[in-house]
Amino acid sequence: MNHVIHLKRRPKGKPQLEDFEFVEEQKPKPKDGEILLKTKYVSVDPYLRGRMRDQESYIPPFELNEPIESGIIAEVVASNNDHFKEGDFINGMLKWKEFQISMGNGLNKVDPDKVSLSAYLGILGLTGLTAYISLDKIGNLKEGETLLVSGASGAVGSTVGQIGKIKGCHVVGIAGTDEKLKLMKEKFGFDKGINYKTTDDMKKAIGDACPNGVDVYFDNVGGEILDAAMDNINKNGRVINCGAISLYNETDVPTGPRYEGIMVRKTVLMQGFLVRDHATEFGPATKQLEQWLNVGKLTYEETIVEGFKNIPQAFLNLFEGKNKGKMVVKI
Incomplete structure (x- = not known):
């Protein structure tokens, strides 16, 4: 079975664990042109709170009883897509699911040999x-x-x-x-x-x-x-x-x-x-950040919480100031 986290209800004031719901579904299988992704790291960010409101914004709100999404690092565990092979790691906006299917659109390959995978959600994300x-x-x-x-x-x-x-x-x-x-x-x-x-x-x-x-x-x-x-x-x-x-x-x-x-x-x-609004500038900006990181002019801190079931609590912890640096959940 595949575990998924839905938005169960729209928070009033500070979000609560009861606003989230864990759901089980069949583990998907990739069809032609698709890849099967296994979630490795999940980014939890304060801006997600805004998407829990049913109001117009710069990004559509989350739908009730549907998966929440955020920045995720995932591993390609099966591929029927010529652009991705098994063992690749990717970064993209994906659902809070342990496994999911993608056509590869909007996904960027990342190199675990350069920096830790979680860094692509933070200092290089x-x-x-x-x-x-x-x-x-x-x-x-x-x-x-x-x-x-x-x-x-x-x-x-x-x-x-x-x-x-x-x-x-x-x-x-x-x-x-x-x-x-x-x-x-x-x-x-x-x-x-x-x-x-x-x-x-x-x-x-x-x-x-x-x-x-x-x-x-x-x-x-x-x-x-x-x-x-x-x-x-x-x-x-x-x-x-x-x-x-x-x-x-x-x-x-x-x-x-x-x-x-x-x-x-x-x-x-x-x-x-x-x-x-500045997606066309991501490439040059990432290169500069990576260069500063490689020569020691930049460093970073992470607060890593482990376990898929702890994603909602990690998100809530942001509003208590319990993170130092980037809050990331390792699956």
Whole structure:
């Protein structure tokens, strides 16, 4: 039998294990032109929460009583397709299934001899590409500037900070534990860190850590931390809106400060970023990330949870801040 994870009900507020359902079905067999894939690693990401809502967005919502999907590394275990052979490893958007059939469309082969397979879901996957391309397109980092990053110990944030150091910036990260701050500074090279959970005055904490103000703020969380960053933004500052995890489980639209005055007075650019809009740039961006990784300018951290049955809990753990670096489930 083949195990599958469905979205059973749409979460209200924070997702619960009861929102997911484990289903058994017959293990599929490939027909002409098809390949049989065995899931090896599953990416769980905060943006999946948005797809659990029945609302229009940049990507269609998940259907109830149908499999959830995300980035997956899988092994080709049987092939009737000339472009893939048994033993190949691929990366693509696939269903939360132990085994599944594909025609090969949208799948990219990955090399397990270059880096660990899970890295293709992180530093060399959409998270690394998000960091690199958004900084290139919106951040426009200049040597000597100050880069502030929220969610800084996560997969995207830690990569953003490292690229900031490569570009010669003063880099400050925001995270939720002293252990994560230590990781940011010792492993990823951040200059300073702020623990938002033990800080009473985020505006002052950012001001102290960024004495020359904030030139670029990379926002993964939104909410009050964004408010505090805007209070410290410099003339011609740039704000990259990559995520807003602090708001994902809100049932009502929160009201916060109005930024119009700051944005006009300081001519600030604030722009949302979706990595899927830049697919034509994935090739060159991946090559640059891989080159930095090979020469030791980039490194990465992973939180690996084992077992297909633990995929939903790994996803829930993201909203508790239980991951350091990329959260991946190994099957």
